[in-house]
Amino acid sequence: MTQTAEVTSVSSLQGKTSALVRGRSPAGEAWRRLTRKKLAMASLIYISAILVLGLLAPVLPIQSFSQQDLSNTRALPSWEHPLGTDDLGRDMLSRLIWGANTAFIVATVPLVVATALGVTIGLVAAWYRGWIDTLFMRFVDYLLAFPTLLLMIFLAATLKPAVVNFVREIGPAIGQPQLWRSGLVDYLAVLLILALVGWSGLARLVRGQALSLKEREFVEAAKAIGVPDRRILFLHILPNVMPLLIVLASMSMAGAIAAESTISFLGIGIVPPYPSWGSMIASTYGYLRTPYWWLLAEPLLIVTSLLYAFAYLGDGLADALNPQTR
Amino acid sequence: MTETNKLTPPATAGSTATPNGAAAGETLLEVKDLKMYFPITSGIIFQRKVADVKAVDGVSFRVKRGETLGLVGESGCGKSTTARAILQLYRPTAGSVQFEGKELTKMGGNELRRMRRRMQMIFQDPYASLNPRMSVGSIIGEPLLIHGIAKNKKERQERVQELLRIVGLNPYFINRYPHEFSGGQRQRIGVARALAVEPAFIACDEPVSALDVSIQAQIVNLLEELQDQFGLTYLFIAHDLSVVRHISDRVAVMYLGRIVEIADRNELYENPLHPYTKALLSAVPIPDPVVEAKRERIILTGDVPSPVKPPSGCNFHPRCPIAIPECKEIIPPLEEKTPEHFAACIRV
Numbered sequence: 001m002t003q004t005a006e007v008t009s010v011s012s013l014q015g016k017t018s019a020l021v022r023g024r025s026p027a028g029e030a031w032r033r034l035t036r037k038k039l040a041m042a043s044l045i046y047i048s049a050i051l052v053l054g055l056l057a058p059v060l061p062i063q064s065f066s067q068q069d070l071s072n073t074r075a076l077p078s079w080e081h082p083l084g085t086d087d088l089g090r091d092m093l094s095r096l097i098w099g100a101n102t103a104f105i106v107a108t109v110p111l112v113v114a115t116a117l118g119v120t121i122g123l124v125a126a127w128y129r130g131w132i133d134t135l136f137m138r139f140v141d142y143l144l145a146f147p148t149l150l151l152m153i154f155l156a157a158t159l160k161p162a163v164v165n166f167v168r169e170i171g172p173a174i175g176q177p178q179l180w181r182s183g184l185v186d187y188l189a190v191l192l193i194l195a196l197v198g199w200s201g202l203a204r205l206v207r208g209q210a211l212s213l214k215e216r217e218f219v220e221a222a223k224a225i226g227v228p229d230r231r232i233l234f235l236h237i238l239p240n241v242m243p244l245l246i247v248l249a250s251m252s253m254a255g256a257i258a259a260e261s262t263i264s265f266l267g268i269g270i271v272p273p274y275p276s277w278g279s280m281i282a283s284t285y286g287y288l289r290t291p292y293w294w295l296l297a298e299p300l301l302i303v304t305s306l307l308y309a310f311a312y313l314g315d316g317l318a319d320a321l322n323p324q325t326r
Numbered sequence: 327m328t329e330t331n332k333l334t335p336p337a338t339a340g341s342t343a344t345p346n347g348a349a350a351g352e353t354l355l356e357v358k359d360l361k362m363y364f365p366i367t368s369g370i371i372f373q374r375k376v377a378d379v380k381a382v383d384g385v386s387f388r389v390k391r392g393e394t395l396g397l398v399g400e401s402g403c404g405k406s407t408t409a410r411a412i413l414q415l416y417r418p419t420a421g422s423v424q425f426e427g428k429e430l431t432k433m434g435g436n437e438l439r440r441m442r443r444r445m446q447m448i449f450q451d452p453y454a455s456l457n458p459r460m461s462v463g464s465i466i467g468e469p470l471l472i473h474g475i476a477k478n479k480k481e482r483q484e485r486v487q488e489l490l491r492i493v494g495l496n497p498y499f500i501n502r503y504p505h506e507f508s509g510g511q512r513q514r515i516g517v518a519r520a521l522a523v524e525p526a527f528i529a530c531d532e533p534v535s536a537l538d539v540s541i542q543a544q545i546v547n548l549l550e551e552l553q554d555q556f557g558l559t560y561l562f563i564a565h566d567l568s569v570v571r572h573i574s575d576r577v578a579v580m581y582l583g584r585i586v587e588i589a590d591r592n593e594l595y596e597n598p599l600h601p602y603t604k605a606l607l608s609a610v611p612i613p614d615p616v617v618e619a620k621r622e623r624i625i626l627t628g629d630v631p632s633p634v635k636p637p638s639g640c641n642f643h644p645r646c647p648i649a650i651p652e653c654k655e656i657i658p659p660l661e662e663k664t665p666e667h668f669a670a671c672i673r674v
């Protein structure tokens with residue numbers, strides 16, 4: 001115990017605010033631990049690079065993803081087409097980067113929606129318990145009882161026509177009568193599907209964590225002080241759920257990218273000419289044992305390497321954020 | 327530590343207590359027939375109550391301003407629940423809690439929030455009782471913020487530093503996080519948080535049980551100094567009889583949700599009446615080998631019964647060495663057996 005020593009030094013320090021001791025916040029500590037993990041950091045850099053490339057697709061000096069050149073199909077890499085052209089003579093590099101753009105949208109938008117939904121529902125269910133908790137959690141159970149892929153196919157089959165109809169109807173009103181024919185509705189439908197599928201598991205995990213945090217003495221202390229419920233939820237419980245959320249976010253981004261590829265591969269997600277790695281794989285799938293196998297290899301390599309990177313990053317994050325689990 | 331306390335005695339504004347318990351004698355807290363049952367439910371959508379955990383089952387006592395009432399009993403007998411029900415962290419199932427003449431059980435919302443400035447709690451586990459994601463400044467500053475005690479950020483920081491000094495911590499550690507402190511230091515942070523609202527009453531729920539023996543005395547001494555300095559009233563919970571003996575003016579012994587004996591500290595330790603108190607005391611080793619060899623030992627048989635289905639009548643009867651058949655029928659009231667010495671037993 002060093003309190004007495006600390007106390008005696010106080011008077012000499014008095015008045016000097018510069019003498020305030022810097023604290024090491026748990027978040028800062030976790031980041032420091034993560035930076036020491038080479039594989040996780042390399043993965044983080046790789047993922048960020050691809051996603052940023054996708055984000056910047058509209059402003060990058062690349063060719064159009066839909067410009068066909070039927071006189072130059074399945075061309076090997078060249079100066080003009082660094083990654084070759086596909087069977088309609090479209091630039092592969094451009095399509096892959098636009099595929100990253102799709103992946104970025106698909107990985108982030110539903111994540112934000114699903115997280116907002118899952119966190120709110122999880123926290124509310126844990127805090128208020130009672131029938132509201134029972135109701136939400138039963139619903140989550142039913143959602144989770146469906147195989148995810150089946151659920152997505154079901155949603156794609158039922159949601160997409162609804163979205164198309166909706167956009168067709170409001171199209172004239174917003175001065176875009178042709179909007180429903182564009183790829184936008186595909187995106188809308190896919191994003192909606194992913195968000196709907198994503199929130200339920202998250203809500204259950206957040207609820208579990210919040211339930212255990214709720215019984216912790218620091219929450220009791222906050223109540224004893226008279227801290228209002230909402231402040232307890234958002235300032236005491238939520239920050240302690242953050243590590244879980246970050247690990248889940250990394251997992252669900254990977255999941256969303258894989259899911260979009262899957263449903264686009266099945267032809268019910270993003271359909272050509274709009275660029276998606278999944279639909280690129282679907283359309284080049286037949287080239288497996290032909291000289292044009294690299295048309296399949298390129299998108300496949302990106303998807304798999306990205307998913308591996310997410311797995312390594314997730315591992316590193318789980319380690320860095322919960323050092324006691326090691 | 328004593329020196330630091332002299333540095334800046336904080337204003338006891340809003341408090342009617344005078345330091346050194348000058349107003350002692352007046353009742354600060356009166357608990358009457360307090361019951362706290364936790365329902366056990368079952369059912370998928372519609373929750374049906376199938377039983378109750380009778381954690382606290384009819385507890386009554388008084389705490390005078392400036393005094394320390396010790397509350398002892400085996401783990402699980404309902405001590406923490408009693409404290410939480412007094413502070414309305416759990417809303418009691420039945421009974422009354424009067425604090426400074428006001429009934430707390432019927433209070434809600436803002437009125438109750440205002441009362442939180444008058445009564446506080448210190449917790450058992452110094453690791454669980456501080457939010458790991460908040461700096462010490464935010465932890466101790468939160469009550470100041472919630473109750474608008476400090477006018478602005480600067481004033482709040484100054485007040486937090488003053489509180490750190492009062493509990494014997496370096497005020498320049500304000501930006502540190504709980505994980506950077508030892509158990510004893512964390513407990514001091516918890517004490518500072520409780521002191522921030524300038525309360526009259528603090529329920530100390532086993533504040534030293536989780537600490538190393540060497541640190542325990544420091545925290546107990548700190549609490550005693552703070553009591554003198556600010557005229558605090560304590561409900562001091564412990565399962566360790568020696569700690570309670572040191573700090574308490576009066577001691578209450580609890581068994582399975584009920585109080586079985588209350589008396590002046592010395593009276594209770596020297597003249598225990600209730601067989602349960604006698605058993606607890608006989609388990610405490612006496613440093614004098616002659617006395618230790620001569621005294622009668624009461625070894626309790628059996629386990630503590632479940633508070634879900636407590637035994638009928640005097641709920642101590644299955645383990646009581648002097649039980650008679652009537653004990654199964656009669657719930658013995660807590661009676662004044664000798665002046666200011668209450669016990670709940672039909673055989674004393």
Ligand SMILES: Nc1ncnc2c1ncn2[C@@H]1O[C@H](COP(=O)(O)OP(=O)(O)O)[C@@H](O)[C@H]1O
Pocket residue numbers: 364379380381399400401402403404405406407408633
């Ligand atoms: N929130 C709760 N819900 C249900 N049962 C509880 C709750 N809190 C405490 N209990 C039960 O009440 C009894 C008394 O617990 P507690 O007051 O913590 O005892 P002590 O502090 O004396 O060790 C125990 O049997 C415990 O399991």
Ligand code: SF4
Pocket residue numbers: 601602640641642643644646647648649650653658670671672673674
């Ligand atoms: S009332 Fe009966 S059972 Fe209870 S303590 Fe007294 S003698 Fe024992």
Ligand SMILES: [Mg+2]
Pocket residue numbers: 402405406407531532
């Ligand atoms: Mg307890």
